[in-house]
Amino acid sequence: MKTNGKSTTNGNGKAVRLSLRNVSKTFRSPKTGEVGALENLSLDVKNGEFLTLVGPSGCGKSTILNIIAGFETVDKGEVLIDDRQITGPGPDRVVLFQEQALFQWLTVEQNVSFGLEMLKVPPAEMENRIQKYLSLVHLLDFRKSHIYELSGGMKQRVALARALAMEPEVLLMDEPFSALDSHTREMLQSEIQDIWEETRKTIVFVTHGLKEAVALGNRVILLTARPGRIQREISVNLPRPRYVDDKPVLSIARELKSEISNWSDPVVPESGVK
Numbered sequence: 001m002k003t004n005g006k007s008t009t010n011g012n013g014k015a016v017r018l019s020l021r022n023v024s025k026t027f028r029s030p031k032t033g034e035v036g037a038l039e040n041l042s043l044d045v046k047n048g049e050f051l052t053l054v055g056p057s058g059c060g061k062s063t064i065l066n067i068i069a070g071f072e073t074v075d076k077g078e079v080l081i082d083d084r085q086i087t088g089p090g091p092d093r094v095v096l097f098q099e100q101a102l103f104q105w106l107t108v109e110q111n112v113s114f115g116l117e118m119l120k121v122p123p124a125e126m127e128n129r130i131q132k133y134l135s136l137v138h139l140l141d142f143r144k145s146h147i148y149e150l151s152g153g154m155k156q157r158v159a160l161a162r163a164l165a166m167e168p169e170v171l172l173m174d175e176p177f178s179a180l181d182s183h184t185r186e187m188l189q190s191e192i193q194d195i196w197e198e199t200r201k202t203i204v205f206v207t208h209g210l211k212e213a214v215a216l217g218n219r220v221i222l223l224t225a226r227p228g229r230i231q232r233e234i235s236v237n238l239p240r241p242r243y244v245d246d247k248p249v250l251s252i253a254r255e256l257k258s259e260i261s262n263w264s265d266p267v268v269p270e271s272g273v274k
């Protein structure tokens, strides 16, 4: 069924923005031989949804994001954005990684405007976006600072502003906070919720932290160990902002942890999830 001329709707009446249909992916390399990363994975992401994908290290989370980003192709199945086949990267999808490739020798605002110049955004609109998105990440006062002058958390905020300023349809986040200290991580976990509430961007957020997945997602998809398949899917309807140590968050995280017995990542189980 067509809604706005470009997206289908699912049973809940919400437009489906991204679709993976029966996707399989095997990597072949001389060193490791064949590695089945994903097997027959199907997944819809709704417009405006904050979806978290969580699973043990090596289960194929980054592969899913890279496929959606258009960096990787699939062996079998289909990947669609707004009913169009994804055939490569595009400005409708922006990826944030754990370590950001920011230009150290440029200022904060130059980093944000870099991508906009590539998109040929006119100067007045560019200034609007710089102000809007640097305010959203609380960095407007630092617009003239150089990247090397900033803390890790501030750098991640610049990367977030740079991604948002491109005004993509979908924000793809691959363990974006895992290199930060726990205090900074908690601040950013809270801020990304504010940003999502304000912008209602479609976010696909990958993490290997169960508590983080539950604290952030409207819907959490738990993946099995490699090859990644969907083990469990739950909606989280707790009020925001949520924090990783909130009791209801912990209790859902604990329930999810019991689903996967061989979760051996050293960072998981996290403290508090017994």
Ligand SMILES: Nc1ncnc2c1ncn2[C@@H]1O[C@H](COP(=O)(O)OP(=O)(O)O)[C@@H](O)[C@H]1O
Pocket (backbone or CB within 6 Å): 027, 028, 029, 032, 035, 036, 037, 055, 056, 057, 058, 059, 060, 061, 062, 063, 064, 226
């Ligand atoms: N480019 C690649 N070449 C070979 N193997 C790969 C490549 N990318 C990922 N893999 C393998 O695929 C599996 C899934 O990787 P990945 O998606 O990065 O997992 P995750 O992000 O969940 O930790 C891993 O076993 C990994 O080693």
Ligand SMILES: [Mg+2]
Pocket (backbone or CB within 6 Å): 061, 062, 063, 174
């Ligand atoms: Mg990964």
